[in-house]
Amino acid sequence: MSAQKLDRNIFQRLFGICATRRPARKDGWVLAEGKITVDLNAMPELVNKGSAVRLDGKGLGVSVLVVHGDDGEFHAFENRCTHGKRALDPVPGTETVQCCSVGTSTFNYDGSLIEGPAKGPLTVYKVDRAGETLSVTV
Ligand code: FES
Numbered sequence: 258m259s260a261q262k263l264d265r266n267i268f269q270r271l272f273g274i275c276a277t278r279r280p281a282r283k284d285g286w287v288l289a290e291g292k293i294t295v296d297l298n299a300m301p302e303l304v305n306k307g308s309a310v311r312l313d314g315k316g317l318g319v320s321v322l323v324v325h326g327d328d329g330e331f332h333a334f335e336n337r338c339t340h341g342k343r344a345l346d347p348v349p350g351t352e353t354v355q356c357c358s359v360g361t362s363t364f365n366y367d368g369s370l371i372e373g374p375a376k377g378p379l380t381v382y383k384v385d386r387a388g389e390t391l392s393v394t395v
Pocket residue numbers: 338339340341342343356357358359360361362373374375
């Protein structure tokens with residue numbers, strides 16, 4: 258059985274245009290001492306299961322995808338497919354994340370590859386939650 262695909266058109270796939278956006282509020286997260294701290298009260302994009310934001314800039318060496326998983330937990334990944342380095346989106350309802358490119362490599366929340374041309378697992382970051390604050394170790 259093949260992995261469910263996120264509904265994206267061929268142009269979005271060809272150009273690697275992801276569904277996941279940066280958070281609208283720039284003050285919703287900070288980077289300090291190797292940790293990203295996310296204030297969930299300032300990040301409405303992460304309210305629903307299956308949602309995600311991508312974080313970059315502010316001194317981060319890589320783009321980071323933060324997902325509010327279908328399992329109710331928060332997960333974080335280096336936002337780079339191990340095939341051609343395209344970015345990723347969650348696939349709501351499936352507990353997976355998927356490359357936004359044509360190859361649609363699909364991964365479990367533990368980073369393991371389910372299917373697609375990717376060369377290996379995703380880099381997964383540890384996420385700790387305390388109330389409405391997430392701490393992502395990068
Ligand atoms: S870049 Fe991800 S499948 Fe090709």
